[in-house]
Amino acid sequence: MAAILSVQNLSKQYDGGFQALKNVNLEIDEGEILALLGPNGAGKTTLISIICGLVNASSGTAKVGGFDVVGDFRQARSLIGLVPQEIALEPFQTVIDALRFTRGLFGKRNDPALLQSILEKLSLWDKKDAKTMELSGGMKRRVLIAKALCHEPRVLFLDEPTAGVDVELRKEMWDVVRQLKQDGVTIILTTHYIEEAEAIADRVGVIRGGELLLVEEKERLMQRMGQRQLRVELMQPLDAIPEALSRYDLEYAADSQTLIYSYEANGERTGIASLFADLSKAGIVLRDIETKQSSLEDIFVGLVEDKA
Numbered sequence: 001m002a003a004i005l006s007v008q009n010l011s012k013q014y015d016g017g018f019q020a021l022k023n024v025n026l027e028i029d030e031g032e033i034l035a036l037l038g039p040n041g042a043g044k045t046t047l048i049s050i051i052c053g054l055v056n057a058s059s060g061t062a063k064v065g066g067f068d069v070v071g072d073f074r075q076a077r078s079l080i081g082l083v084p085q086e087i088a089l090e091p092f093q094t095v096i097d098a099l100r101f102t103r104g105l106f107g108k109r110n111d112p113a114l115l116q117s118i119l120e121k122l123s124l125w126d127k128k129d130a131k132t133m134e135l136s137g138g139m140k141r142r143v144l145i146a147k148a149l150c151h152e153p154r155v156l157f158l159d160e161p162t163a164g165v166d167v168e169l170r171k172e173m174w175d176v177v178r179q180l181k182q183d184g185v186t187i188i189l190t191t192h193y194i195e196e197a198e199a200i201a202d203r204v205g206v207i208r209g210g211e212l213l214l215v216e217e218k219e220r221l222m223q224r225m226g227q228r229q230l231r232v233e234l235m236q237p238l239d240a241i242p243e244a245l246s247r248y249d250l251e252y253a254a255d256s257q258t259l260i261y262s263y264e265a266n267g268e269r270t271g272i273a274s275l276f277a278d279l280s281k282a283g284i285v286l287r288d289i290e291t292k293q294s295s296l297e298d299i300f301v302g303l304v305e306d307k308a
């Protein structure tokens, strides 16, 4: 599949001297959903802002659909929809006027049928004549998405689309994003919510201190870095982990009388069988067992801490 977005050796030093991006390289295929994860101040918004032409890079290039975001700004920008972090709408403007106006800004002719289909997709058609100030927070966010789509972009940036949004609304937003992907839109979203990346992303990029630490398919990342945990609840509390079990590097959670054994999820030998045999030899009686796959959150926290 062809790359719709290509970022090469991109760096940004702000005027005060702060280095917000360090030599970022990134290729995004048409039709995929990439989630950019990173702590506050990691450089996510800076990266998006450079691609959208709102901030100048100090060095490096970014191309959208083959157009350079500086040299061919108009062509590149016309392929991009941007949903900003902050809700910024004209309070007295109606929803449909907001869309018509935005489409006009991109030099596109009014297209009532297209605007209707966008509003229908976002469940906003019945609100088309409402003033934006009359809408709920969730509806306002959907208007921002509608506005970003009304010049028919091929790449959509969503900067923290669900920040401060309740769980139900967040899931509704995920459905919208999935639907957009089905329509062929490439989506890059930034998020602090790891479960958001887990739920909807095809690939995950982790950014920290201006560096893109990795970009990888979500499934592969979880498989490659994922660990499983075996949690063994004991009948009797332990004073200490017996010497005979020292090779397993077990943790002991005294409050729940649980021994915790971590192993490679995709390793050939997990060591579980010999652990059970050695537990039995040591006279330790089990009450219950449970296994748990590490989540994207565990992986992310591990990655960000490793590089700290």
Ligand SMILES: Nc1ncnc2c1ncn2[C@@H]1O[C@H](COP(=O)(O)OP(=O)(O)OP(=O)(O)O)[C@@H](O)[C@H]1O
Binding pocket: 014, 015, 016, 018, 020, 038, 039, 040, 041, 042, 043, 044, 045, 046, 047
């Ligand atoms: N105009 C600016 N001038 C100087 N420094 C800036 C400017 N804009 C951003 N920064 C700094 O660059 C760093 C990266 O900011 P950026 O907004 O890109 O991070 P982010 O990953 O989007 O963070 P958040 O998750 O909090 O939105 C931060 O330390 C920020 O203070």
